[in-house]
Amino acid sequence: MPIVEKSLVEGLERSESLQVEGIDVSGDWNTFIASRVHTDLDLSIVDWVRGQPQGATIDRCWQCGTCTAGCCMHTDYGLEEFNPRYFIYLAQLGYDKELARYAQTVWRCVSCNKCVERCPKGVKVEEVVHSIGTYLELTGTAPKSPADRFDEAYTRNLLARGILDEAGLFQTFEAGEGRTLPTGEKLRMGLRLLLTGRLHTGPLAKRTRGWGRLRPVLERMLSEDLARRRQDLPARLPPKGGP
Amino acid sequence: MNPVLVLGGGPAGLSAAAELASLGAPVLLVEKEEYWGGNPRRWHYSLLAPDLLPAEEVLNPLVSRVEGAPLIERHLRTTVSRVEPLSSGFRVELKGPETSGWREVSSVVLATGFDHFDSRRKYEYGYGRYPDVIDFKEFEGMIHDDRLTRPSDGALPKRIAWLLCVGSRDVQVGNPWCCRMGCAVSIKQAVEVRQKHPEIDTYVYYMDIRTYGLWEDLYWKSMNEYGVKFIRGRIGQITQAEGGKRLLATGEDTILSRPTEVPFDMIVLASGMEPGTGTKEAAQLFGLPVGPEGFLTPKLSDLNPVESGHPGIFLAGAATGPKAIPDAVTEGMGAALRAYKHARG
Ligand SMILES: Cc1cc2nc3c(=O)[nH]c(=O)nc-3n(C[C@H](O)[C@H](O)[C@H](O)COP(=O)(O)OP(=O)(O)OC[C@H]3O[C@@H](n4cnc5c(N)ncnc54)[C@H](O)[C@@H]3O)c2cc1C
Ligand code: SF4
Ligand code: SF4
Ligand code: SF4
Numbered sequence: 001m002p003i004v005e006k007s008l009v010e011g012l013e014r015s016e017s018l019q020v021e022g023i024d025v026s027g028d029w030n031t032f033i034a035s036r037v038h039t040d041l042d043l044s045i046v047d048w049v050r051g052q053p054q055g056a057t058i059d060r061c062w063q064c065g066t067c068t069a070g071c072c073m074h075t076d077y078g079l080e081e082f083n084p085r086y087f088i089y090l091a092q093l094g095y096d097k098e099l100a101r102y103a104q105t106v107w108r109c110v111s112c113n114k115c116v117e118r119c120p121k122g123v124k125v126e127e128v129v130h131s132i133g134t135y136l137e138l139t140g141t142a143p144k145s146p147a148d149r150f151d152e153a154y155t156r157n158l159l160a161r162g163i164l165d166e167a168g169l170f171q172t173f174e175a176g177e178g179r180t181l182p183t184g185e186k187l188r189m190g191l192r193l194l195l196t197g198r199l200h201t202g203p204l205a206k207r208t209r210g211w212g213r214l215r216p217v218l219e220r221m222l223s224e225d226l227a228r229r230r231q232d233l234p235a236r237l238p239p240k241g242g243p
Numbered sequence: 244m245n246p247v248l249v250l251g252g253g254p255a256g257l258s259a260a261a262e263l264a265s266l267g268a269p270v271l272l273v274e275k276e277e278y279w280g281g282n283p284r285r286w287h288y289s290l291l292a293p294d295l296l297p298a299e300e301v302l303n304p305l306v307s308r309v310e311g312a313p314l315i316e317r318h319l320r321t322t323v324s325r326v327e328p329l330s331s332g333f334r335v336e337l338k339g340p341e342t343s344g345w346r347e348v349s350s351v352v353l354a355t356g357f358d359h360f361d362s363r364r365k366y367e368y369g370y371g372r373y374p375d376v377i378d379f380k381e382f383e384g385m386i387h388d389d390r391l392t393r394p395s396d397g398a399l400p401k402r403i404a405w406l407l408c409v410g411s412r413d414v415q416v417g418n419p420w421c422c423r424m425g426c427a428v429s430i431k432q433a434v435e436v437r438q439k440h441p442e443i444d445t446y447v448y449y450m451d452i453r454t455y456g457l458w459e460d461l462y463w464k465s466m467n468e469y470g471v472k473f474i475r476g477r478i479g480q481i482t483q484a485e486g487g488k489r490l491l492a493t494g495e496d497t498i499l500s501r502p503t504e505v506p507f508d509m510i511v512l513a514s515g516m517e518p519g520t521g522t523k524e525a526a527q528l529f530g531l532p533v534g535p536e537g538f539l540t541p542k543l544s545d546l547n548p549v550e551s552g553h554p555g556i557f558l559a560g561a562a563t564g565p566k567a568i569p570d571a572v573t574e575g576m577g578a579a580l581r582a583y584k585h586a587r588g
Contacts, residue, residue: 038496039505040505046470092472095499
């Protein structure tokens with residue numbers, strides 16, 4: 001079957017220069033689709049989740065689907081991708097690549113706890129799902145989303161001067177995403193925000209008093225917190241870089 | 244009163260014989276093998292599902308009750324070679340090392356049991372070719388004797404899979420029925436492995452889990468307390484990988500909707516229960532009908548599951564279909580009562 005729209009195909013691999021047994025198969029000649037065959041089981045995810053106070057009931061799940069059937073997000077809100085039953089299965093058997101695809105979606109739970117009320121096996125579904133989310137966050141198995149990058153830019157911006165520079169944040173984030181607006185447009189928008197009192201600080205805002213001493217304390221706290229949360233992560237996965 | 248012939252010395256036959264003796268009836272107990280206890284003894288079952296009682300604690304009392312009863316005449320390594328009907332009861336010809344010749348019996352309990360499906364017939368699983376593909380009846384003995392090492396190299400496996408429904412629920416081998424025991428026994432084996440070696444990872448490949456009735460508790464326990472993992476889908480073939488060091492199970496994870504090729508150190512096949520050769524012989528000998536599956540069939544399985552429909556012939560245990568020890572023992576008691584009533588006339 002010809003590949004019509006390559007961007008729609010998952011796992012497409014192509015290398016610009018490749019020689020196989022002396023034959024040049026660069027470019028389109030070596031466009032392959034990665035195998036969908038799953039080749040190993042790894043229990044380090046479920047071991048980690050089970051070890052968390054929130055994740056202790058993960059082993060109980062037998063995939064009946066009661067939770068997903070009543071889930072506000074899945075059924076009422078219609079976010080089909082948010083499937084607590086499926087997340088649990090993937091974590092139970094260590095299907096890490098498949099699980100990583102849901103690293104963002106997994107946080108869409110609104111904690112209504114209907115699932116916990118209904119699960120016939122006594123799985124604390126809501127907690128387990130959050131624990132799986134935490135695992136994905138800490139191991140960084142998923143590519144960073146715009147939301148992740150925004151979080152990071154926000155933290156950096158705040159740490160720099162102890163007060164948020166909203167205009168600067170907007171500027172760096174936009175630039176980082178490669179989505180710059182024309183300067184005229186930006187100025188117009190900035191002005192409107194300023195006039196309506198919604199742009200609190202700009203590049204001229206005052207630095208927080210004593211920030212020079214406070215900042216290293218905060219930075220240390222953040223990195224210690226991250227280190228602590230990663231402490232007992234399975235060694236298999238490289239931890240994600242901090243903000 | 245002529246004795247009641249009990250054919251087969253497994254759980255059902257032993258139970259029937261002891262019950263008859265307790266009613267005061269003389270019994271002729273005949274077993275073709277050289278031991279009492281049927282399949283559980285033959286394969287050295289370890290702990291029994293569902294209560295994880297050592298098999299000896301169930302088998303030994305069954306055997307000692309029979310051995311301690313003066314009314315029971317017992318013959319190992321003995322079979323019935325011919326049968327002739329009498330106006331009341333039968334004449335049977337025994338063949339064995341201690342006793343041979345014709346005997347008159349008042350009624351008959353057939354407790355001839357089952358045989359395991361021969362896993363070699365599912366050639367795609369490599370049983371008989373790859374030493375680390377093991378039939379679960381053999382695995383019972385391995386657990387029992389604490390020999391959990393791989394037959395190929397004597398190493399302790401790190402990862403074991405069980406494959407359910409081997410030779411059951413499968414028209415390719417002509418066995419569409421469910422073996423009833425395979426799920427519970429496999430899960431029990433995984434629990435035993437985890438009890439002894441928590442470092443071994445255990446996986447069960449299943450289509451359905453049929454731990455019926457109160458046995459469900461075993462299934463829950465295996466997940467909740469022992470972390471046994473369940474993968475939905477039937478392994479399609481087993482090959483060797485890593486230069487013969489490991490086994491590769493090719494299947495589909497039907498929840499993931501993806502093909503899987505997973506290496507294991509050992510794969511245990513839950514082979515089904517088939518009508519025993521002894522059961523087929525007994526059916527011919529006594530002229531009894533068998534069902535489409537080859538098991539003996541009670542005339543009215545709802546109303547009277549121990550009556551063959553032929554006057555004076557009663558049925559008990561796995562001869563009429565796959566069943567657990569408690570059911571075989573209960574049927575032995577029921578058949579004994581009916582046989583006693585018939586013998587009394
Ligand atoms: C691997 C495995 C594990 C199991 N584990 C459990 C468990 O944990 N718990 C549980 O409850 N059940 C278990 N079972 C089921 C259990 O084995 C049966 O319920 C039980 O064996 C049935 O007893 P039976 O007497 O009817 O038949 P059998 O055990 O098959 O005994 C029949 C006896 O009759 C003899 N015989 C047959 N034909 C003749 C003949 N013509 N003449 C003379 N003798 C004859 C045979 O040699 C045999 O000794 C297990 C089954 C399997 C396959
Ligand atoms: S309801 Fe409970 S057992 Fe059923 S799929 Fe959800 S978590 Fe698993
Ligand atoms: S608590 Fe979360 S997972 Fe559970 S039903 Fe509500 S939204 Fe769904
Ligand atoms: S008891 Fe379980 S293993 Fe045996 S045939 Fe039925 S479903 Fe399969």
